[in-house]
Amino acid sequence: MGSSIVDLLGPSEIRHLADRLGLRPTKRLGQNFVIDGGTVRRIARLAEVASDDVVIEVGPGLGSLTLALLPEARQVVAVEIDPVLARQLPLTVAERAPSLAGRLTVVEADAMRVQAERLGAEPTVLVANLPYNVAVPVVLHLLDELPSLRGGLVMVQSEVAERMAAGPGSKVYGVPSAKAAWYAGVRRAGAVGRTVFWPVPNVDSGLVAFTRRDPPPTSATREQVFAVVDAAFAQRRKTLRAALAGWAGSADAAEKALRAAGVDPSLRGERLAIGDFARVAEHRP
Structure with missing residues (x-):
């Protein structure tokens, strides 16, 4: 054609x-x-x-x-x-x-x-x-x-x-x-x-x-994963521990969820791939 x-x-x-x-x-x-x-x-x-x-x-x-x-x-x-x-x-x-x-x-x-x-x-x-x-x-x-x-x-x-x-x-x-x-x-x-x-x-x-391509394998829904993404980048300069405090209920709860997902709480959102965000979403308190 x-x-x-x-x-x-x-x-x-x-x-x-x-x-x-x-x-x-x-x-x-x-x-x-x-x-x-x-x-x-x-x-x-x-x-x-x-x-x-x-x-x-x-x-x-x-x-x-x-x-x-x-x-x-x-x-x-x-x-x-x-x-x-x-x-x-x-x-x-x-x-x-x-x-x-x-x-x-x-x-x-x-x-x-x-x-x-x-x-x-x-x-x-x-x-x-x-x-x-x-x-x-x-x-x-x-x-x-x-x-x-x-x-x-x-x-x-x-x-x-x-x-x-x-x-x-x-x-x-x-x-x-x-x-x-x-x-x-x-x-x-x-x-x-x-x-x-x-x-x-x-x-x-x-x-x-x-x-x-297929989304990353996860038990979290797309909406749950995207909520983590939105929170992580809402204040780009903050560490994930601080940025996800509202999402998790507190900075301590955010740190616990991040550690459970195998993610360093001192990182910023721009270091995480979509699979990492999905793992964090699975561990929301």
């Missing part, structure tokens, strides 16, 4: 389409539209979408990336919160890739709250250009809500990409890194320049790839 049959959107087509729709990209929705065909082809390639995959695309906007994904996948389920864009997307695809229009499903919904049954399919891959302010909650929600997702590739603000892919001990390792690691192996997959967007953002972007 190749992208040659698709007429991708370029800078002038995107501006023309936005004008026609009376669309002014909003900061609130983090709308920065990709205007470079090479970039969307690169994302589709790096996402390793196979011909039997069902792709979930969040925030398709005017359809730049959608048009690059349609030739590669069996189906693309596009989740769009903006009703004007949600109505326009099927028309754009019908005009520019008529033979592939049947592969597109558009769901008008908030991706942070959308439920599996709304999608009408079981997505296997997430591919999206995500607004930086919602990138982490969207990815975590979809990994939790869609057990069918085997992996994906998202474009996010460069700093968010670093945080999501960071490992224990890194300066930027924190809540997003630890929670993402519950669901998947996460890695940086490249950088994206500012000039491929309209309007041009004042931040750099990066690509993050993830591959689903």
